[in-house]
Structures are given as C-alpha cells and as structure tokens.
Amino acid sequence: MTWETVIGLEIHVQLATKTKIFSGASTAFGAEPNTQACAVDLGLPGVLPVVNEEAINKAIMFGLGIDAEINKVNVFERKNYFYPDLPKGYQTTQLEKPIVGAGNVEITLKDGSSKTVRIHHAHLEEDAGKSLHEDYHGMSGIDLNRAGTPLIEIVTEPDMRNAEEAVVFAKKLHSIVTTLGICDGEMSQGSMRFDVNVSVRPKGQEALGIRTETKNLNSFKFMEAAILKEVERQIDVIEDGGKIIQETRLYNGDTGEARSMRSKEEANDYRYFPCPDLLPIVIEDSRLKKLRAEMPEMPDAKKARFVSEFGLNEVDAEILSGDQATARFFETTAKSSGDAKLASNWVLGEVLKSLNANGTAISESPVSAEMLAGLIARIKDNTISGKIAKQVFEALWNGEGKDADAVIEKKGLKQVTDTGAIETMIDEVLAANAQQVENYRSAPPEKRGKMIGFFVGQAMKASKGKANPGMVNQILKKKLDG
Amino acid sequence: MYDKSLSEQSRALADGKLSSVELTQLYLDRIKQLDGNYNSYITVTEELALEQAKAADDRRAAGNASALTGIPLAHKDLFCTEGVKTTCGSKILDNFVAPYESTVTRNFKEAGSVMLGKTNMDEFAMGSSNENSYYGVVKNPWDTQAIPGGSSGGSAACVAARLAAGATGTDTGGSIRQPASHCGITGLKPTYGRVSRYGMIAYASSLDQAGPMTQTAEDAALMLNVMAGFDHRDSTCLDHEVPDYSANLNDSLEGLTVGLPKEYFSTGLDSEVEQRVRDAVAEYEKLGAKIKEVSLPNLELSIPSYYVIAPAEASSNLSRFDGARFGHRCENPEDLMDMYKRSRSEGFGEEVKRRILVGTYALSAGYYDAYYKKAQKIRRLIRDDFMNAFEQCDIIMGPNAPTSAFNIGEKSDDPVAMYLSDIYTLSVNLAGLPGMSVPAGMANGRPVGLQMIGRHFDESRLLNAAHRFQQETDFHLNRPTA
Numbered sequence: 024m025t026w027e028t029v030i031g032l033e034i035h036v037q038l039a040t041k042t043k044i045f046s047g048a049s050t051a052f053g054a055e056p057n058t059q060a061c062a063v064d065l066g067l068p069g070v071l072p073v074v075n076e077e078a079i080n081k082a083i084m085f086g087l088g089i090d091a092e093i094n095k096v097n098v099f100e101r102k103n104y105f106y107p108d109l110p111k112g113y114q115t116t117q118l119e120k121p122i123v124g125a126g127n128v129e130i131t132l133k134d135g136s137s138k139t140v141r142i143h144h145a146h147l148e149e150d151a152g153k154s155l156h157e158d159y160h161g162m163s164g165i166d167l168n169r170a171g172t173p174l175i176e177i178v179t180e181p182d183m184r185n186a187e188e189a190v191v192f193a194k195k196l197h198s199i200v201t202t203l204g205i206c207d208g209e210m211s212q213g214s215m216r217f218d219v220n221v222s223v224r225p226k227g228q229e230a231l232g233i234r235t236e237t238k239n240l241n242s243f244k245f246m247e248a249a250i251l252k253e254v255e256r257q258i259d260v261i262e263d264g265g266k267i268i269q270e271t272r273l274y275n276g277d278t279g280e281a282r283s284m285r286s287k288e289e290a291n292d293y294r295y296f297p298c299p300d301l302l303p304i305v306i307e308d309s310r311l312k313k314l315r316a317e318m319p320e321m322p323d324a325k326k327a328r329f330v331s332e333f334g335l336n337e338v339d340a341e342i343l344s345g346d347q348a349t350a351r352f353f354e355t356t357a358k359s360s361g362d363a364k365l366a367s368n369w370v371l372g373e374v375l376k377s378l379n380a381n382g383t384a385i386s387e388s389p390v391s392a393e394m395l396a397g398l399i400a401r402i403k404d405n406t407i408s409g410k411i412a413k414q415v416f417e418a419l420w421n422g423e424g425k426d427a428d429a430v431i432e433k434k435g436l437k438q439v440t441d442t443g444a445i446e447t448m449i450d451e452v453l454a455a456n457a458q459q460v461e462n463y464r465s466a467p468p469e470k471r472g473k474m475i476g477f478f479v480g481q482a483m484k485a486s487k488g489k490a491n492p493g494m495v496n497q498i499l500k501k502k503l504d505g
Numbered sequence: 506m507y508d509k510s511l512s513e514q515s516r517a518l519a520d521g522k523l524s525s526v527e528l529t530q531l532y533l534d535r536i537k538q539l540d541g542n543y544n545s546y547i548t549v550t551e552e553l554a555l556e557q558a559k560a561a562d563d564r565r566a567a568g569n570a571s572a573l574t575g576i577p578l579a580h581k582d583l584f585c586t587e588g589v590k591t592t593c594g595s596k597i598l599d600n601f602v603a604p605y606e607s608t609v610t611r612n613f614k615e616a617g618s619v620m621l622g623k624t625n626m627d628e629f630a631m632g633s634s635n636e637n638s639y640y641g642v643v644k645n646p647w648d649t650q651a652i653p654g655g656s657s658g659g660s661a662a663c664v665a666a667r668l669a670a671g672a673t674g675t676d677t678g679g680s681i682r683q684p685a686s687h688c689g690i691t692g693l694k695p696t697y698g699r700v701s702r703y704g705m706i707a708y709a710s711s712l713d714q715a716g717p718m719t720q721t722a723e724d725a726a727l728m729l730n731v732m733a734g735f736d737h738r739d740s741t742c743l744d745h746e747v748p749d750y751s752a753n754l755n756d757s758l759e760g761l762t763v764g765l766p767k768e769y770f771s772t773g774l775d776s777e778v779e780q781r782v783r784d785a786v787a788e789y790e791k792l793g794a795k796i797k798e799v800s801l802p803n804l805e806l807s808i809p810s811y812y813v814i815a816p817a818e819a820s821s822n823l824s825r826f827d828g829a830r831f832g833h834r835c836e837n838p839e840d841l842m843d844m845y846k847r848s849r850s851e852g853f854g855e856e857v858k859r860r861i862l863v864g865t866y867a868l869s870a871g872y873y874d875a876y877y878k879k880a881q882k883i884r885r886l887i888r889d890d891f892m893n894a895f896e897q898c899d900i901i902m903g904p905n906a907p908t909s910a911f912n913i914g915e916k917s918d919d920p921v922a923m924y925l926s927d928i929y930t931l932s933v934n935l936a937g938l939p940g941m942s943v944p945a946g947m948a949n950g951r952p953v954g955l956q957m958i959g960r961h962f963d964e965s966r967l968l969n970a971a972h973r974f975q976q977e978t979d980f981h982l983n984r985p986t987a
Contacts, residue, residue: 062605066825068598069585069607069704071739101821103868105845112824163841165829294868296877299710299818301740 024262025226028254029234030189031181033218034196035174036206037150038081044149044173045072045115052212056166060152064171066110071300074099078173079304081205082122082147083314085175088203088321089142091126095306099147099298104291107165108152116176118295121146122304123175128199129323130191131341140192141180150174169213175205181220181231186250190243193217194345198322202347210241217246221253223261232257233267237274237281245276252281325350333363339371348385352392359396362403369395373416390419398427411436411488439490442498445482448490449498452481463503475499507531508984511576511670511724518565518575525565525575528670529558529619532577536621536668542649545663547582547640548590549622557619564617572727572751574617579669581660582623583630583706584610584715589620593706594628594638594656597826597833597852607704608736609673609715616731621669625659628854629823630677630708632656633927635684636917637856644913645688646985647951651910654684660718661688665985671719671728675705677712678811679905679930682942685718686905686954689944691971691981692718693725696961697937698743700729701736707822709815710741712934721981722943722971726750729964745962753965754972759793761970764898768804769929775908777948782904785945785955785974789902792973799894799901803886807932810887812924813867813880814935819857820864826852859920888936891958900970901958904929905942909951929956939964943971944980952980 043050046063063070086093098120101113123145131137152167177196183189197215200206207214217240222232237253240246252274257267270286320328322344329340329350343353349370357366374395378385398415401407407415407427415430424430431437439445453460456478463474475496482495506514506528517523533551540546554577561575580586583593585603592598606614613620627637635643635658643658645651646666653662657674661684664672674681676694685692693716700715707713717728730751735744763786770779790796828834828848835851838844853861867876894901906926916923933940938961942954955974959967975981 065830067585067603067605067831068591068593068601068706068825069583069603070605071703071741073738073740103821103824105824105827107827107829107841110825110830112827113821292870294821294865294870294873296817296821296868296873299741300707 026223026254026258027226027228028185028250029181029222029224029231030183030185030250031220031234032177032179032183032189032193033220034177034193035150035216035218036085036177036200037214038078038173038175038205039207040075040077040081040173042075042077043171044075044078044147046171048171050172052209054168056164056168058168060167060170064110064167066112072115072298074301074304075173078147079122079306080314081173081203082145082175083306083311084203084205084318085145085177085200086123086126087311087315087318088199089126089128091142091145092124093306093311094120094122094124096120096303097122097147097306098303099301100295101298103294106151106154107163108154108167108170110152110167110170114149114151115298115301116148117146120303128192128195130188130195131337132187132191135337138182138188140182140188143178143180145175145177148174148176181222186247186254189219189250190247193243193246195322198345198347202319202322204319208346210243213241216241219246219250219253221250221257222267223254223257233269235267235270235272237272238284240274240276242276245274248276248279249274249281252279256281329353333357333367335363335367339367342371343367352385352388355392356395356399359393360399360403362399365399365402366396369399373413377420389422390416394419394426401427401431405438405440405491407431407436407438408488408492411438436489439486440494442494445486445490445494445498448485449478449482449495449502452478452485453502456481460503471504475503478503507535507667510720512721512727514670515572515576515727519570525558525561525577525619526555528575529554529577529621532621532669539666540663540668543644543646543653543662543666543668544641545625545643545653545659545666545668546579546622547592547594547625547659550589550620553589554619554621557614557617561617561619571616573613573731575619576670577619577621578613579621579624579660579663579672580610580613581626581657581672581674583626583675584623584673585704585706586610586620586623589623591623591706592640593630594626594640595852595854595857596639597849598831599639599833601832603704605704608701608738609705609732611704612731612734613673618731624657624663624672627656627658627680628857629706629819630656630675630680630713631819631856631860633679633683633923634911634913634916635659636913637854639854642913645910645951647689648910650912651951652687652913654687654906654910656680656684657692657718658684661685661690661692664688664690664718664720667984671717671724673715673728673732674718675713675715676934676940677708677714677815678934679927681716681718682905682930682940682954682956683927685942686956687910687952689952689954689980689983689985690718690720691722691725691941691943691975692716692954693729693941693964693967694933694939695729695733695964696939697934698741699745699939699962699964700732701734701739701742703736703738703742707818709818710822711818712811712815714934722968722975723751723754725941725971726754726968729968733964748965750965750968753969756969757793758789758970758973761789761794761900762898763789763794763796764799764894764901765796766799766801766804766894766901766903768801769903773907773928774904775948778904778906778908778953781946781948781953782902782955786902788974788977789970792977797898799897801887801890801894801932803883803890804928804932806883807887807935808924808928810880810883811927811931811935812863813876814884816860816864817867817877817880818864820861820868823853823857823861828852856920884935887932891932891936891938895960899960899966903956905954905956906930909948909953933958937961939967941967941971943974944983946980
C-alpha cells in the first residue's frame with residue numbers, strides 16, 4: 024500500500040520583548056536561576072498581571088506579516104493544571120478569541136514548486152518555568168526565569184505532506200519572525216519550539232488517520248528526523264495490524280530515540296475560562312495603522328524584488344531573501360560593488376561555504392559585505408582574476424588584511440595586463456613547447472579550441488596566475504593561428 | 506478618645522490635643538485588655554504601630570500631616586503587608602510573610618496612618634459568619650453568642666468594640682456590608698475597579714473589592730479618599746476621576762429618589778429587620794427624599810449565579826497554594842502528587858475545599874456551558890435589572906441580610922442556609938455597584954443596618970445620604986457595653 028503523510032505544526036515563538044508578558048521582570052536568556060522572577064512571576068498571593076503592550080504589538084505584527092485577520096477584541100483565558108514550573112497553577116493563554124486569526128504562508132520547495140500552508144490562528148500566552156531533574160538527589164529544581172516570557176503559539180492546518188515540506192515551512196516561519204524582529208530566532212535557546220502532529224493514511228483516502236504529537240523540537244534537523252522516524256513507526260504499526268494511539272511523544276535529538284509521554288486518556292481537563300484579572304484586549308484601528316507603517320519588507324516581497332531589481336533567478340533569490348542578515352549582506356554587497364550577479368555568486372558560494380564550514384553566523388562573518396564588495400570591484404576592473412580573488416577572499420577571512428586592496432598589494436597578486444610582458448611570457452611558453460605548437464597548427468580548426476587550453480594553462484602557470492586570462496587567450500590565438 | 510469617631514480623632518490630632526503615640530497606645534492597651542473576648546485580631550503589630558505613630562507625630566511636627574496621619578487602623582488579614590504575616594485566615598498561609606505591600610495598605614502607609622494589626626476573617630474571605638477562620642470564631646461585641654458576620658468579621662468587630670479607629674475590609678458578596686450591619690457600624694463597598702486589588706489575596710477576582718469599615722459615613726469618606734484611585738498594577742482598576750469624598754457630605758437630599766425593590770421585602774425577611782429598614786426610609790422621606798417602588802426581577806438568581814462564578818474563580822485563584830513555593834507543605838511528601846494533595850488537604854478548611862470543588866466542577870469540560878456560561882448570562886441580566894431600576898431612582902435601599910446576627914454554630918452545618926442569607930448583597934457585586942450599610946437600630950436585640958446601593962462610581966452620593974441620615978439619628982453612636 025502507498026501511504027500519505029499528513030503533518031500539522033504548532034510553533035511556540037518567544038517574543039523578543041525586554042520584559043515579560045505580565046510583569047516587569049527581564050526576559051534575558053542565561054541568567055542565574057530565579058534571578059529574573061519577580062513577585063508576579065512567582066505567583067505570590069495577591070499579585071496581578073498587567074499586559075505588556077509590546078508583546079501585543081509583536082503578535083499583531085506577526086498577523087500582519089502573514090496577512091491574517093487580527094481579532095480586534097481578544098481575550099486571555101486561564102488554562103488550569105498543576106505543575107511545579109507553573110507557579111500560579113494556571114497558564115494565562117488565549118483559546119476562544121486569539122489575537123491572530125486565519126492566515127497563509129507560501130513556501131517554495133526544492134524542486135521549485137510552491138505551496139500554501141494555512142495558519143489556523145496564533146495566540147498569545149506566557150511561557151512556563153523549567154524543571155531541572157538532575158543534580159538534586161531525588162528532588163527537582165525549579166527555575167522560574169523563563170516563567171512569564173511572552174510567546175505566540177502558531178497553529179497550522181494539517182497542510183504538509185512530508186518532512187521536507189514541514190522543514191521548509193519551519194524555515195520560512197523562522198525567516199518571517201526574524202525579519203519582523205519579533206523573535207531572536209535562537210533555536211538552541213528555545214526561542215522557537217516546534218510541536219509536530221503526524222498521521223498517515225492510505226493514499227487517496229480523505230479521512231485523516233489518528234495523529235500523534237511530538238513536542239518541543241528545537242532544531243530543523245531534529246524536526247526532520249523526528250518526522251521521518253514517526254512516519255516509519257506509524258506505517259510499521261498499521262502494516263503489522265496494529266492501531267495508532269493518539270498520544271504525546273518525545274524525541275531525543277541527541278540519541279535519536281522517541282518515546283510516548285502520555286496518551287489522550289491521561290490528558291488533563293484544563294478548565295479554561297476567561298481570566299478575570301485581565302480585561303479583553305481591544306485593538307484600535309489607529310494602532311493597526313501605526314504598526315502596518317512600521318512593517319519591514321517581508322521575505323516574499325524581498326524575494327520578488329531581488330528577482331526584478333537584481334535579475335536573480337528564483338532559487339538564488341529565495342535563499343538570499345531567506346533571512347534578514349543574509350539578505351542585508353547580499354544587498355549591501357550588490358549595491359556597493361555595483362554587480363548583483365557577482366555579489367550573488369560570491370555570497371551563495373564562498374561566503375556561505377566558509378560560514379557553514381566554520382559554524383559562523385553571517386552577522387559575525389570576518390569578511391564583511393563592504394570587504395566583499397571591494398573584492399568584487401577588483402575583479403570587475405581586472406586588477407585580479409576570479410581565481411586570484413578566491414585567494415584574496417581566503418586571506419581576508421583569515422584576517423590577513425583590512426581589505427582586498429591591502430591583500431593584493433601585500434601578496435603582489437595584481438594581475439599582469441601589460442601586453443608586452445604577456446607576449447614575452449607567451450613566446451617563452453611556445454618556444455618551450457615546440458612539439459605541441461606543431462600539433463596545434465596541423466590540427467583542423469574545430470579541434471584547436473580544445474587544444475589551446477594547454478597553452479593557456481602553461482602561460483597562467485608561468486605568470487603564477489596573475490596574467491589576465493582574457494589577454495592570454497587573445498594573444499595566444501593571434502600567435503598560434505598567425 | 507477611643508470612643509470618638511475617626512474624624513474627631515483626626516481633628517484632635519490636628520489640634521494637638523493628643524499625639525498619635527498616645528492614641529495608638531490607648532488602642533493597643535484596649536486590644537490587650539478586651540480582644541480576648543472577641544478574637545478580632547489575628548496579628549497585633551504593637552512595636553510597628555508605635556514606630557509608625559512616632560513617625561506620624563514627627564511628620565505632623567514637620568507640617569505635612571494629612572487627615573489620616575497618625576490614625577490607628579486595622580487591616581483585614583488578606584492585604585499583603587511587607588514583613589508582617591498575612592494569613593488570609595488560613596492554615597495554608599500560617600507562615601506566610603509577604604515580601605511586598607498591597608496598594609491599599611501602601612496608600613495608608615503613605616498617608617501616615619498607623620497599622621495596629623491584621624484582623625480575623627473567614628478563610629480566604631469565604632463565609633458569612635466568620636466561623637470559617639483557622640484562627641477561631643470572631644464574636645460579636647454586642648453579644649458574644651452571636652456571629653459578627655463575615656467575611657470581614659474581625660474588622661467589623663474591632664471597629665464596633667472600639668479596638669481601632671477604622672478598618673479595611675473586602676466585599677465579594679457582602680463581606681463588608683453584612684458584618685457592618687451585624688456589628689452596628691458603617692461599611693462601604695465601592696464600585697468594582699474603584700480601589701486597587703493589587704496585593705489583596707484573591708477570592709473571586711471579578712467580584713472582590715476593598716472598602717472602609719468605620720463608625721460614621723464621614724469616617725468612611727476619609728478612608729475612601731486614601732483608598733480610591735487608579736493603580737497601574739491592577740488591570741481591572743479603572744482610571745476614573747477620584748472626587749473628594751468628604752466634600753459633599755452635607756448636600757441636601759431634597760429631590761433624591763429612593764427606590765425600594767419589592768423583591769427585598771418579600772418572604773424570608775425578619776419582620777423586625779423590615780421595620781428598622783422602613784423606619785430608616787421614613788427618615789429619608791423627612792429629609793426630602795421621594796420614595797418609589799422598583800423591581801429587580803432576577804434577584805433570586807443572584808444566589809446560584811454567584812455561587813457558580815465565585816467558586817469557579819476561586820478554584821483557579823487558589824491553585825497557587827500548592828506547597829511548592831510558600832505556605833504550608835505537608836511533612837515528608839512521597840512524590841509531587843502526594844505533596845500537592847496532602848499540603849492542600851491539610852492547609853485548607855472545609856468551606857474553602859467545598860468551594861474549590863464546586864468551582865472545579867462548574868468549569869469542567871461538559872459542564873462549563875451549563876454552569877459558568879449560564880451564570881455569566883444571569884450576571885448580565887442582574888446588571889440590566891439595576892440599570893433599569895436606576896432609571897427611576899438615584900439610590901436603592903433595603904436590608905443587608907434577612908435577619909440580624911444569628912448565633913454561633915446555628916448555621917455552620919448547613920452551608921445552603923448560609924448561602925441563602927446572602928440574597929440582598931450578592932447582586933450588588935455581580936453588577937459591580939457601590940453598596941453601603943449604615944446602622945439603623947436593633948432587631949431582636951442585635952444591630953441592623955440599612956443597605957444603600959448606588960450607580961457605578963456614585964460613592965459620593967451614598968456617603969452624602971448616609972451622612973445626612975447620621976446627622977438625624979444616633980444609631981451609629983451606640984456601642985456595645987462590654
């Protein structure tokens with residue numbers, strides 16, 4: 024039987040506000056446990072929440088960024104359950120009236136095709152603290168620094184059909200929230216966490232299969248691996264005559280192991296009801312107008328502009344517009360160098376390759392966009408060849424000079440464009456290879472094109488790569504063909 | 506001097522007739538001597554009170570005293586007071602010392618008032634008789650066989666017994682007005698949102714409101730001047746202009762229309778109580794008021810509506826008392842569940858457990874619409890009833906309770922009978938209106954109050970009406986002879 028996979032995602036995105044959603048405590052990552060939890064975050068008796076307007080703004084911006092409806096009256100509710108890292112015994116969240124309604128996200132797959140993933144809604148809520156189960160000798164430690172950090176939970180429709188689509192969508196969402204500046208995108212710090220709902224059904228069947236939810240995946244790689252593993256497990260279970268149980272699962276990215284956490288039967292009755300400590304959030308048109316005016320260029324618009332303004336192809340434009348920092352790097356390089364084609368080749372080539380190899384973020388690149396533009400300018404004005412340029416790039420990467428000119432100067436890499444010098448060099452090459460010259464000249468014209476490569480190679484070698492390849496070619500042809 | 510009203514004491518302090526230290530010492534001596542009979546205080550803060558009295562005298566000497574500077578007050582033991590135990594009448598908070606100050610008590614501190622101590626109350630403000638306190642029953646100073654009313658029974662009793670110049674109380678379903686009525690003092694529950702709830706341990710967030718409990722309406726105005734006002738730490742606190750509540754006390758009542766809801770004078774009302782209320786209304790007629798019959802057709806539904814909404818909110822509000830971060834924790838918990846179960850079972854009293862169970866049930870999946878949602882709909886009907894009535898009158902008058910204070914133990918085994926006795930007060934909280942009780946004589950040998958209900962934010966009119974009444978009558982001057 025052929026199986027079809029159906030995937031829906033729930034994504035927790037930490038909003039990049041300075042303070043928490045209902046208190047004035049800091050949201051900075053990595054502080055000593057419980058040093059960033061005030062009376063409100065600790066849920067002390069008598070304290071009350073006050074909504075952080077910046078969190079509301081950022082949630083609205085997300086809605087505007089995916090062309091979703093913004094619910095002008097939205098309501099915080101309490102989700103009641105007991106857990107030590109949930110100080111109040113309830114999570115303040117939204118259920119019936121979330122801030123962001125239905126919207127759409129367009130994705131482009133590797134084969135160049137595109138697809139729409141529908142967003143069901145996105146709601147605001149507070150994050151819980153952390154329970155630390157190791158190092159406490161049979162007891163648990165509680166760190167409430169994260170308690171009250173503002174989140175939006177984005178819920179998709181079950182529109183994805185394989186792991187690739189889910190990962191491409193997840194990356195697109197990462198691109199949207201970082202472009203909007205509403206999230207720092209630091210997945211290793213838990214700034215974006217994915218819950219993956221997976222089911223399988225026989226190809227052609229309309230009804231959805233029973234789904235499982237794998238929670239808290241915090242890297243694209245883990246997400247892909249977890250989906251592949253879960254799909255395989257489900258198909259195995261069904262093909263062996265078993266039934267899928269609706270359950271919550273955990274995937275350990277380090278070991279690659281997955282296990283069941285709890286089944287639906289054990290699920291809590293959360294007894295949601297509107298939080299009586301908070302009034303409904305009413306969003307005025309003037310506020311929407313102001314936020315709309317402050318919206319940055321979204322990835323889709325940027326991609327379209329890269330195609331029209333810089334003449335890039337769709338695939339290159341997709342990658343270069345994918346995240347804010349890469350887009351900014353490319354655009355600066357293209358504009359300062361005046362050559363978008365070379366800029367895109369270099370960013371997609373040497374720059375990304377070196378960054379990946381070193382695990383460096385583009386914002387930390389030792390070769391800045393301005394340095395790269397300077398290098399490209401020297402290619403364009405024939406100071407150096409493309410091949411020498413790679414040497415210059417490597418030197419710049421290793422900090423051997425403040426810009427391309429300094430490296431070219433220091434290493435003496437300036438291209439030889441003096442016709443007399445090149446002619447002398449070529450004469451020497453021809454004299455040293457008399458037999459090859461003979462062969463060339465006796466060959467029919469259609470074979471000579473290939474044979475000339477040998478002489479070019481010899482000449483370039485003799486010049487230590489510094490001779491202008493175009494001129495070498497031209498002069499050789501003249502001399503050989505007579 | 507202890508027998509003088511707060512206002513008279515304020516004038517005596519201003520005239521230099523005595524110092525705050527002297528006045529405070531007078532009360533501390535009386536508390537020591539007499540409170541053994543009433544049990545109105547849970548904590549007496551003798552040392553702190555004398556320190557504050559000294560500071561108040563210094564402040565007066567420096568020339569920046571206000572009306573409340575140096576006045577010895579008692580605070581209901583659910584206002585968090587920094588460094589002083591706050592129990593909420595519960596074992597579960599027997600060891601709780603708040604690290605912060607509630608807005609109400611902070612306002613009194615800033616005005617230079619003296620805190621004598623924290624008053625006894627029904628556990629978590631749940632009760633109408635003060636029999637539900639972990640710290641023992643409070644006795645009515647008029648007759649120690651009788652309950653003082655609840656839940657602000659300690660505050661009412663200490664003002665009646667002249668063990669404080671005035672006290673704070675809170676009113677969720679009548680908890681200021683009913684004990685004020687039973688103890689023969691003046692009590693005001695302001696409009697919901699008039700006084701900040703920050704630092705007030707929550708029972709039912711959408712209903713709780715703090716207010717003054719005093720000998721006279723003039724005293725209540727002085728205290729409300731300090732209590733009322735916007736607080737950015739409470740999202741449900743309204744940014745509504747705060748008038749000088751003392752300014753219009755003497756305004757004429759000529760042309761005032763008093764509405765008497767016929768439902769307030771139907772079956773179940775004790776005939777002597779009814780007579781005292783009708784006598785008081787007759788007094789208003791003499792003062793120039795017009796009397797009109799009005800109707801609140803959904804009054805009876807206020808009991809089921811309240812006893813769903815309040816416990817529902819309470820069940821969630823009280824989740825934070827889990828033994829994890831503060832308050833009572835059971836000995837040697839076996840695991841997390843055991844810690845939760847035993848800490849809460851041991852820490853909460855019977856009535857609190859009853860309401861948590863009722864509220865949890867009302868919010869549960871499958872029951873939410875039938876109970877909680879329906880109760881909210883009834884709440885709107887009740888509010889509409891009042892709005893309609895206020896189109897025909899300026900103030901609504903009636904009894905606070907069907908009888909004067911009953912005997913200790915009389916209803917403690919019959920929670921439903923106890924709930925039914927709240928019939929005249931609950932609807933005011935459901936509608937968010939200001940309500941007041943003023944002494945109106947005796948019924949069956951125990952005090953009776955007249956309840957007055959005003960439009961939203963019409964506290965000035967209530968205080969004006971109460972003050973004029975007190976200029977013509979001396980019920981408020983009577984005090985128990987113990």
